[in-house]
Amino acid sequence: xxxxxxxxxxxxxxxxxxxxxxxxxxxxxxxxxxxxxxxxxxxxxxxxxxxxxxxxxxxxxxxxxxxxxxxxxxxxxxxxxxxxxxxxxxxxxxxxxxxxxxxxxxxxxxxxxxxxxxxxxxxxxxxxxxxxxxxxxxxxxxxxxxxxxxxxxxxxxxxxxxxxxxxxxxxxxxxxxxxxxxxxxxxxxxxxxxxxxxxxxxxxxxxxxxxxxxxxxxxxxxxxxxxxxxxxxxxxxxxxxxxxxxxxxxxxxxxxxxxxxxxxxxxxxxxxxxxxxxxxxxxxxxxxxxxxxxxxxxxxxxxxxxxxxxxxxxxxxxxxxxxxxxxxxxxxxxxxxxxxxxxxxxxxxxxxxxxxx
Numbered sequence: 001x002x003x004x005x006x007x008x009x010x011x012x013x014x015x016x017x018x019x020x021x022x023x024x025x026x027x028x029x030x031x032x033x034x035x036x037x038x039x040x041x042x043x044x045x046x047x048x049x050x051x052x053x054x055x056x057x058x059x060x061x062x063x064x065x066x067x068x069x070x071x072x073x074x075x076x077x078x079x080x081x082x083x084x085x086x087x088x089x090x091x092x093x094x095x096x097x098x099x100x101x102x103x104x105x106x107x108x109x110x111x112x113x114x115x116x117x118x119x120x121x122x123x124x125x126x127x128x129x130x131x132x133x134x135x136x137x138x139x140x141x142x143x144x145x146x147x148x149x150x151x152x153x154x155x156x157x158x159x160x161x162x163x164x165x166x167x168x169x170x171x172x173x174x175x176x177x178x179x180x181x182x183x184x185x186x187x188x189x190x191x192x193x194x195x196x197x198x199x200x201x202x203x204x205x206x207x208x209x210x211x212x213x214x215x216x217x218x219x220x221x222x223x224x225x226x227x228x229x230x231x232x233x234x235x236x237x238x239x240x241x242x243x244x245x246x247x248x249x250x251x252x253x254x255x256x257x258x259x260x261x262x263x264x265x266x267x268x269x270x271x272x273x274x275x276x277x278x279x280x281x282x283x284x285x286x287x288x289x290x291x292x293x294x295x296x297x298x299x300x301x302x303x304x305x306x307x308x309x310x311x312x313x314x315x316x317x318x319x320x321x322x323x324x325x326x327x328x329x330x331x332x333x334x335x336x337x338x339x340x341x342x343x344x345x346x347x348x349x350x351x352x353x354x355x356x357x
Contacts, residue, residue, distance in 0.1 A: 016135060020135045022041065024036045024043065036074055041057040041059045042135060043056065052069060054067070054069075055067055058140035060094070060140055061092055061093065064083070090115045090116050091115055091154055091158065092157035092158070094110060095111055096109070097164075097186075097189070100185060101168075101186075105169050107166070107167045107169060109167055109186055111165075111190070113162060115160075117195075121195060122196065123160055123161065123196060124197060124200035124201070124352060126156055126201075127163075127223075128165050128205070129203065130165075130207070131208065137165050141154065144340075146336045148330055150291070150336070161347075161351075168182040172261070176219070179216055187222060199224060201224060202223060202227075203217065207230050207299060208232075210229045210299075213228040214226075214232075214233050217277075217286040219280065225288075227288075227346055231292075233278045234276050234277075234278045236269075237306070238303065239251060243297060245298045246298070281311065281316070288311065288317070289321070291323070292304040292322060293326030294322050294323060294324050295326060295327045299328065301322065304322075305320065319346075
């Protein structure tokens with residue numbers, strides 16, 4: 001049993017290039033691969049019916065449309081345009097940005113410009129962390145406070161922010177150091193080329209990105225504010241926990257998966273400590289907003305509590321938000337709105353109000 005294909009009938013493939021331009025091609029035994037449709041937006045949810053492809057397409061600055069493509073003549077017709085009231089507005093632009101980490105390895109990030117960008121003006125910037133750039137970073141999401149993790153790209157672009165999403169390359173046993181080696185050179189390169197105010201750079205991350213954020217602000221003072229959601233802050237503690245949402249121990253995540261430690265805590269005790277944000281809490285100078293759901297057992301919610309208690313004991317600037325009856329992502333619309341507003345106001349205060357004079 002399983003999926004099977006009739007190669008004589010051929011099949012439709014979704015295709016993507018290095019810049020996340022997407023479309024569809026058809027393959028059959030006679031003609032091989034034929035391009036059907038390709039553009040600078042992201043296609044999804046395709047349906048093949050009666051000689052037509054019907055699919056959605058969008059980009060962060062281009063609301064979702066439904067397209068009907070004739071497979072015979074390749075003519076595309078618009079069936080539906082969503083969010084039409086946004087069409088007259090400038091929603092920013094994007095470009096891919098190449099930089100090198102401290103080891104000289106070339107990396108590629110994604111830089112979003114603020115709406116109505118003016119070249120003679122310096123802007124604040126948010127660095128949004130999670131391993132690497134992916135196609136989903138370019139998906140359209142209408143400006144909204146109802147987000148699972150409290151961050152809406154267009155909310156920031158339409159309020160005079162650059163947003164930068166980097167790519168990080170990791171060295172086994174040194175995930176924390178790898179983050180620092182990638183982000184500092186990336187920001188240095190951006191400051192040399194773009195209209196970003198070096199005093200007004202913020203940092204945001206959730207889940208593994210929350211870990212990266214919490215670690216980074218204990219290693220550098222280049223950020224004026226940071227927000228870390230559902231962050232692992234103590235790798236030693238995390239190693240010995242259970243991921244109750246998966247009914248599975250967390251050891252595998254640390255040894256062989258995202259955290260890339262490469263071996264047991266009992267063979268690398270110092271490395272586990274050195275890669276833990278909590279181990280470097282004395283060096284924290286960046287105002288840090290922590291948040292988590294109180295039913296989060298993917299990344300145990302007490303990880304954020306431990307970090308905040310250390311911050312409180314050391315009189316570090318920060319805040320902790322705990323959301324009742326929420327897990328790794330916020331589902332309750334009231335909580336989504338509250339988190340989005342707290343996050344936005346955190347950056348507005350530290351990246352704008354403190355610098356307005």
